[in-house]
Amino acid sequence: MIPVNTPLFSGNEEKYLLECIKTGWISSEGPFISKFEDQFSNYVDRKYGIAVSNGSAALDIAIKALDIKKGDEVIVPTFTIISPVQSITNAGAIPVLIENEESTWNMDVLKIEEKITNKTKAILVVHIYGLPVDMDPILHLCEKYNLLLIEDAAELHGQTYKNRKCGSFGHISTFSFYPNKHITTGEGGMLVCNDGDIAEKCKKLRNLAFEPNGRRFIHNEIGWNYRMTNLQAAIGLAQLEKIETHIQRKREIGRRYMNNLAEIKNYQLPLEKTVYSENIFWVFGLVADNEKLCNDTVTELAKYNIGTRPFFWCMHKQPVFNKMNLFINDKFPIAEKIASNGFYLPSGLGLTDDQIDYVSEKLLNFSNQKL
Numbered sequence: 001m002i003p004v005n006t007p008l009f010s011g012n013e014e015k016y017l018l019e020c021i022k023t024g025w026i027s028s029e030g031p032f033i034s035k036f037e038d039q040f041s042n043y044v045d046r047k048y049g050i051a052v053s054n055g056s057a058a059l060d061i062a063i064k065a066l067d068i069k070k071g072d073e074v075i076v077p078t079f080t081i082i083s084p085v086q087s088i089t090n091a092g093a094i095p096v097l098i099e100n101e102e103s104t105w106n107m108d109v110l111k112i113e114e115k116i117t118n119k120t121k122a123i124l125v126v127h128i129y130g131l132p133v134d135m136d137p138i139l140h141l142c143e144k145y146n147l148l149l150i151e152d153a154a155e156l157h158g159q160t161y162k163n164r165k166c167g168s169f170g171h172i173s174t175f176s177f178y179p180n181k182h183i184t185t186g187e188g189g190m191l192v193c194n195d196g197d198i199a200e201k202c203k204k205l206r207n208l209a210f211e212p213n214g215r216r217f218i219h220n221e222i223g224w225n226y227r228m229t230n231l232q233a234a235i236g237l238a239q240l241e242k243i244e245t246h247i248q249r250k251r252e253i254g255r256r257y258m259n260n261l262a263e264i265k266n267y268q269l270p271l272e273k274t275v276y277s278e279n280i281f282w283v284f285g286l287v288a289d290n291e292k293l294c295n296d297t298v299t300e301l302a303k304y305n306i307g308t309r310p311f312f313w314c315m316h317k318q319p320v321f322n323k324m325n326l327f328i329n330d331k332f333p334i335a336e337k338i339a340s341n342g343f344y345l346p347s348g349l350g351l352t353d354d355q356i357d358y359v360s361e362k363l364l365n366f367s368n369q370k371l
């Protein structure tokens with residue numbers, strides 16, 4: 001089996017984990033937490049890092065820490081994982097969806113301004129699959145309309161936009177450390193920001209909103225237990241020591257697929273670069289010319305024990321949101337096409353060159369039969 005993802009542990013993971021066990025620091029109180037927070041936030045050029053239990057939790061906290069609440073509108077792409085959108089609805093706020101771009105699969109920044117109203121409180125940018133969102137127009141809109149910016153950089157640790165790190169733009173930016181990410185903590189996430197008051201709010205919200213200076217067990221607001229453990233942070237720190245190697249390998253994997261599949265017909269390959277960024281190939285995705293071809297390809301590759309994953313599903317097509325009377329009349333043909341025709345190939349850090357060549361060969365054979 002060539003799974004769609006295999007993580008890579010080639011550094012100090014075991015050593016740091018043993019240290020946790022030997023010292024007994026296994027909860028969220030241990031010393032690896034602040035080390036990981038400091039070093040990761042420093043890596044993405046932010047002053048503060050707040051480690052949490054996963055990337056979805058980070059988004060819940062981000063929305064609440066920025067005081068986004070009932071009636072507020074937040075602009076977000078329709079083609080995304082559900083996490084950013086459910087964090088908006090969880091807070092009683094209203095997600096306002098934006099079409100995605102055919103070329104980068106990211107939100108179409110030219111379609112944002114027409115959706116801004118006097119209720120718009122924030123833009124929630126989601127960087128998707130390997131290329132960042134075009135940030136300059138977003139920064140301009142945030143300034144022009146006095147909007148908050150949240151950056152979901154869950155997939156793009158180490159990626160840059162015009163030489164500036166993804167995750168360094170938002171009033172709050174969030175990351176995930178799920179095992180398919182460039183660095184993992186098993187499950188895990190982090191919020192990063194530059195504002196000390198916002199950082200304190202996030203810390204409080206991840207810890208059941210305990211008052212940092214008040215009597216313990218008296219609460220003035222509702223938070224969550226979204227804490228990361230010292231065990232997770234130990235793995236995270238070891239992974240962070242290797243992040244540049246991981247990113248380099250991801251780009252090698254992407255380029256190898258690009259070369260192998262350069263002549264493929266009936267599928268759109270990812271863009272290798274844009275004017276502002278080089279693809280980091282968090283995953284290697286393709287968009288087939290139609291949904292049947294996408295489904296048939298996935299079935300064909302499965303015959304050779306090659307794992308694939310379908311692309312995200314559009315938010316305006318989600319039964320759960322339609323039941324909430326959301327997005328009923330929304331239509332976003334580009335995002336719909338990307339979602340129904342897209343899938344990604346094995347892309348994990350543990351993938352070997354031979355496996356990439358094998359997957360490419362099987363895909364090319366199949367595509368040639370279809371011509």
Ligand SMILES: Cc1ncc(COP(=O)(O)O)c(C=O)c1O
Pocket residue numbers: 054055056057081083084126127152153154155176177178188189
């Ligand atoms: C863009 C994006 N945001 C948020 C998340 C959620 O992160 P987690 O799985 O850690 O909750 C993911 C997960 O892959 C993601 O891709």
